[in-house]
Amino acid sequence: MRQARQQDGVISGSQAQAFGLTRRQIARLVHSGEWQYPGRGAYLLPGAHPHRSRVRAALLHRPDAVACEITAARLLAFGGLPVARPDEPVHLLLPFESARRQPNGVKLHWDDVPHAHVTDIHGIPTTSAPRTLVDMVLRRDRDDAVALMDAALRGGHLTDLTSARSLAFGRRGAAARSSWWRHADGRAESPLETRLRLLLTDAGVAPEQLQWQVRDDSGRVVARLDLAWPSRQLDVEADGTSVHGGPVALYRDRHRQNLLTTLGWTVLRFTWPDVTQRPGYVTHTVTRALATGSGQP
Template sequence: MPFRLRVRAVLLARPGAVACGVTAGRLLGFEGLPRLADDEPVHLRLPVYGSRRQMEGTVSHFGSVAVGDLVELDGIPVTGPDRTLADLVLAGSREDAVAMIDAALRRRLVTGLDRVIAACVKRPGARRVASYWALADGRAESVLETHLRLLLHDAGVPPPCIQWPVTDGTGRVLARLDLAWPGAMLDVEADGGAVHELPSALHRDRERQNQLLDLGWRVRRVTWADVLRTPTKVVATVTGWLAAGP
């Protein structure tokens, strides 16, 4: 059964329920969520004093939701973007949470973080995530880019510039660098794979890299495999290049 249809069916069986958490995130178009599985349960927020019966194929969360934190999508009641982001941040790892914050800011699903932070106050996990907000940056263009930025931040070599524009002699922008150290002429690119492996993208990436090399930039391309399997090697490479200077 298609995901949205499955959510509708569940809500019809539980009057007063609201789609929340990862279910709300999918309906609202949040990025950085796990791949949707066929048997993924529907997450529901239910009134505290209602039935505690657990329905098969659902995960129940009990508690009230303010009227201002609710939206309706094609007749489906859903926690709004601010509340949904707060729920997901409280439930996720730091890397996944910051990636979702970055994406929500970039896509303007939320207009700022004040309401999101307020939705976390006095809830379990609020202290744990208190440091996440300052790490967020809506300029990040992919989940991998966020994970890579955090890896380098933790290693003490945070990139000073994100999406740094490089221009030619006429002022035309040749490229926007994912993570850049302009003083060291170092560009670290997050290559997520799906897009960069397309033939047209491969040609564009090579042409762009050649232009950067001609201008004296050093370019390091980092994949998911690099970040997940050999993070120390990624850090050592960036640290070594920075130490060597431009």
């Protein structure tokens, strides 16, 4: 059906009947598994968009609702988001006077949102990038919040955080999080890099440079380092499995590390479990490497 394709594979019961299907025929399609029924009078057809279709179904019969929070972040294509779980609810923002009934699979939030804070993504009303970032920051811990700030900056969703910070002013939890904004840095390429940077900064060994370029004797760039202390020729790498987990990446990383070693650099590599489960090991290792670095203090 053309209308369903225009709606990311979603069709309402009334639309299906308008195309000539009876309720019994619709029920058979659902029973056979050919159509999915997420509820709220909506049906998902084969090939439905895995994310937008669920949002459209949740918005059905709610003309005053706006996609928000992580649902909006996914629509806006924010980077650094966790992999969506099958049971992840669709987050919707509604005016205060709207009904408070929570449908299955939907998480409702209430606030008065000015039109300027809403954008259109594939025909879906969605909170703007600054508003989405603030909504998420105010509901997360510092490391997750700063990782989201970093990703929003790196992805070009925001050129700076001024607009987002102004939207946070006066909201619940904003004062306690006011110092977090200064930690943001759009050069971070992953949430793991952000967490590693914050861990080391808290320990008093903040990196001197981020994404530092190393050149060989001919002046050719041979490596770009996640966290670097050029004065000590120390490179600290955040090894996420999505980038460094495959065999090609393994050989590339070994070649790169050997090359850096021949140029006098010390290379330390840390994984997600290291940073989140063994922070003391990470800070101790980096501190010792800095104390014995080959450069001048």
